[in-house]
Amino acid sequence: MSNFFLYLGIGLFTLVLFCLYRGTFGPGVLNRIAGICAIGTKTLVILLLMGFIYNRVEMFVDISMVYALLNFIGTITAAKYLEMRGEV
Amino acid sequence: MSIHQMACIPFLLGGFFFFVAATVGLLRFPDFFCRLHATGKGDTLAVLLSLIGLSIYEGLTLTSVKIIFIAVFMFLAQPTSTHAISRAAMRSGLEPWTRKSGENK
Numbered sequence: 001m002s003n004f005f006l007y008l009g010i011g012l013f014t015l016v017l018f019c020l021y022r023g024t025f026g027p028g029v030l031n032r033i034a035g036i037c038a039i040g041t042k043t044l045v046i047l048l049l050m051g052f053i054y055n056r057v058e059m060f061v062d063i064s065m066v067y068a069l070l071n072f073i074g075t076i077t078a079a080k081y082l083e084m085r086g087e088v
Numbered sequence: 089m090s091i092h093q094m095a096c097i098p099f100l101l102g103g104f105f106f107f108v109a110a111t112v113g114l115l116r117f118p119d120f121f122c123r124l125h126a127t128g129k130g131d132t133l134a135v136l137l138s139l140i141g142l143s144i145y146e147g148l149t150l151t152s153v154k155i156i157f158i159a160v161f162m163f164l165a166q167p168t169s170t171h172a173i174s175r176a177a178m179r180s181g182l183e184p185w186t187r188k189s190g191e192n193k
Contacts, residue, residue: 001089001145008100015111022114022123030120030177034127037169038114041131042107044162045138048155057146061154068158068165075169083176 002053009049016042033078040071092144099141106134119185120177128170135162 016039023035044064051060113126139159143152 001093004097004100008104011104012107015107018111018115028120030173030182031123033173034120034124035114037173038110038127038131041135041162041166044158045103045107045135048139048142052142052145058151061151061158065154065158065161068162072161072165072169076172079169079172079176082173083179085180 005049005052009046009053012042012046012049016046029082033075037071037075040067040074044068044071092147096141096145099137099144103134103136103138103141106130106137110134120182121174121184124170124174128167132163132166135159135166 019035019038019042021035023032023039026032026035044067047060047064047067048057051057051064054060107130110127110130113130114123117123117126136159139155139162143155143159146152146155
């Protein structure tokens, strides 16, 4: 079962690399924000899988919760800033 | 390996499938709004399926209750952030892609 979690984590890491292309070269600020938000969502699941691989879930679940909160607040802040500034 | 540990495998594979679909949409769609459409819905469902599968694997402990709490929070937070950023794009004057305009933005 640990091997299954490991392969799932490797697959999610590959998807993170593909999302990083959109976060790096995406035309405009908004595409970059969308890519970074997708990366944060995948990282949350990868952290929980790491917890199950290392048998330390009760520690990694708190890190994952904080990561979800930070991802949400960061995206909301960026959207608010861009809306107030009035240009993209 | 007991039966409830086997039962998490379809949830995790379904979540991984929706992650793949959302990433393909993020890479291949022609416009910012189309990309946000793909990642907003796909990632929400994928995170929900993955976290439900992991909490089934864990069993009934405080950790699985925390994992369910993360799932509920992401189910509320992901559409909210998607809506906020698409409203910011709309108000700052980004035109949606149509078949006539034709080029990537």
